[in-house]
Amino acid sequence: MKKWLVVVCSMMLLLALAACGKEEASGNSKNGKSSEPLKVTLPTWTGYGPLFLAKEKGFFKKNGIDVDLSIVEGLGERKQALASGKIDGMATALDVQVSLAASNIPVQVVWLLDDSHGGDGILVKNNINSVKDLKGKTVAFEVGSTSHMLALQALKQGGLTEKDVQVVQMSAGDAGAAFAAGKVDAAVTWEPWLTKGSQANGKVLLTTKDLPGIIVDTVSFKEDVIKNRPEDVKAFVKAMGEAMTYWKEHEKEANEIMAKGLKIDLNEFEGTVTGLKFFSKEDNQKLFGTESAKGDIYQSAENAIKFYKDQKIIDKEPKVDNVINPSFQK
Numbered sequence: 001m002k003k004w005l006v007v008v009c010s011m012m013l014l015l016a017l018a019a020c021g022k023e024e025a026s027g028n029s030k031n032g033k034s035s036e037p038l039k040v041t042l043p044t045w046t047g048y049g050p051l052f053l054a055k056e057k058g059f060f061k062k063n064g065i066d067v068d069l070s071i072v073e074g075l076g077e078r079k080q081a082l083a084s085g086k087i088d089g090m091a092t093a094l095d096v097q098v099s100l101a102a103s104n105i106p107v108q109v110v111w112l113l114d115d116s117h118g119g120d121g122i123l124v125k126n127n128i129n130s131v132k133d134l135k136g137k138t139v140a141f142e143v144g145s146t147s148h149m150l151a152l153q154a155l156k157q158g159g160l161t162e163k164d165v166q167v168v169q170m171s172a173g174d175a176g177a178a179f180a181a182g183k184v185d186a187a188v189t190w191e192p193w194l195t196k197g198s199q200a201n202g203k204v205l206l207t208t209k210d211l212p213g214i215i216v217d218t219v220s221f222k223e224d225v226i227k228n229r230p231e232d233v234k235a236f237v238k239a240m241g242e243a244m245t246y247w248k249e250h251e252k253e254a255n256e257i258m259a260k261g262l263k264i265d266l267n268e269f270e271g272t273v274t275g276l277k278f279f280s281k282e283d284n285q286k287l288f289g290t291e292s293a294k295g296d297i298y299q300s301a302e303n304a305i306k307f308y309k310d311q312k313i314i315d316k317e318p319k320v321d322n323v324i325n326p327s328f329q330k
Contacts, residue, residue, distance in 0.1 A: 033231045037066035040219065041081060042091035043073050044173060044262055045190060046272040047114045047217040051091060052261025053254050054243035062242075063235035069261070073171050075145045079105065082222065089221035093146035094297070095304035097220050101318035102308070107220040108325035110233055111240050112279045112287055112297060116190075116215035119275030120146070121207030122154055123179045123197040124186045128205065131158025134186055140168040140175035141188035144313060146215050147172050149304070151188045152311055153211055162311075191272035192264065207275070216300055217276075226325065237328040241281030248280070288326035298324055 042048040051069055054060055060067045070087070072078045075096065081087045083105050090100075091113065100107050128134060131154055141147040155161060168175075168184055176193020178184050180200040187197065198204050208215055219240070226233055247254040259269035279287065289295030301320045308314045 033064045033235060034229050037068045038089060038221070038225075038229075038232055038236060039068045039070070039087040040089045040091060041070045041072050041078050041087045043075075043078070043171070044071055044264065045217070046119065046258075046262070046264075046269055047116070047276050047278075048091045049258030049262055049269065050113060050240060050243050050247065050278070051219075052258050053247060054239045056257045056261065057243065057246060057254075059239035059242045059246070060236070063239045065232050065235045065239070067236065071263070073173055075142055075171065079103075082107070085222075088225045089219060091217065091219045094216040094218050094300055095146055095149050095214075095308065097218055097323055098301060098304045098318060099144060099308060099314060100220075101323050102305075102314035102316055106223040107323070108223055108226055109218045109220045109297075109301075109323060110226070110325050110328050111219040111237055112284050113217040113219065114276040114278045115213070116208040116217070117212065117275055117277050118207045118209040119194075119272055120150055120188075120190045120215055121194050122151070122186055122188050122205045123176065123194060123202055124205040125202045128186065128202075131155060131160065131205070134158070135160060135164045136166070137185035138166045138168050139186040139188065140170050140178050140184040142171050142175070143167065143169050145172070147175070147188040148313070149307060150208070150211065150214055152307070153214060154188075154206060157211070191275055192268040195268075195271065209275075213300065213303075216297070220323075234328050237284075241284070244278065244280045247278075285329045288324070288329045290326060295326075 040051065042051065055067055055069060072081065078090055079100065082090055094109065097107055097109050128137065139151065141151050152162060155164065170178060172189045173193065175187035176189035176197050179187035179197045179202065182201050194204050221233055255270055256266060259266040262269065287295040287297045298320050301323055305317050305320065309317050
């Protein structure tokens with residue numbers, strides 16, 4: 001009898017260990033959240049600071065998830081990492097999310113970070129006084145990115161097209177650095193390069209204050225991540241809302257944390273914050289709206305789709321409802 005009891009107990013122990021191993025292998029815990037971190041990539045930009053605030057102040061951990069944040073400057077590299085499954089999500093502008101969806105990298109936007117209000121713009125040499133003066137000049141920006149969209153909108157305002165300028169392909173940060181070094185006539189970039197460039201080698205011709213509503217920074221996750229890990233995404237959104245509330249109540253400390261995370265000078269960070277309108281949890285709920293009463297972010301996405309299609313940057317138009325996911329705002 002004792003032998004049988006030993007056998008039965010051993011079998012039960014093996015089954016329990018196997019179940020634990022299976023649970024660990026699948027990355028699922030009892031609360032429905034994965035033991036694997038959510039991997040999110042972003043470029044160096046003030047608007048993405050709240051991600052570091054949520055991580056460093058423990059809001060992600062508090063809500064039961066781990067989030068890995070990686071800074072990758074080039075949009076092409078970030079797209080490749082997303083397409084290959086090396087990362088789960090991306091912090092980038094809404095129009096880039098549209099271009100991802102149009103290039104068969106299905107993503108869904110779940111959080112809105114900010115709206116650019118002077119934080120992005122065009123640097124020019126001192127002898128350039130209007131958009132029309134850009135004709136024949138070298139203009140640096142990242143093709144297929146938000147900077148590209150801003151450049152095209154500005155050129156259109158001045159009665160020019162992309163064919164009227166000499167495009168120099170480089171990331172927004174590199175474009176700002178190239179302008180500061182005197183290597184190009186103009187650069188479409190963001191802060192702190194707008195300030196650095198104007199101090200070093202020219203002036204700011206125009207910013208998103210002159211062309212509002214074009215650039216909205218967002219966070220998206222791949223469709224399969226949202227499908228397979230909805231509790232993790234829900235926790236991510238909740239943590240971001242808590243981080244924004246914390247920033248409002250502890251501004252100085254939060255600024256220091258975000259500047260450190262982004263590896264930029266605190267004064268530069270605080271100087272660029274004024275060029276952005278950051279969105280709280282309540283702002284997100286309003287901008288996303290509901291399925292029956294959709295918010296303004298849907299129209300912003302429609303505008304980006306139409307613009308890129310008209311410019312022949314994308315071949316097909318993704319459906320806005322496939323790019324915007326309001327379900328995690330409840």
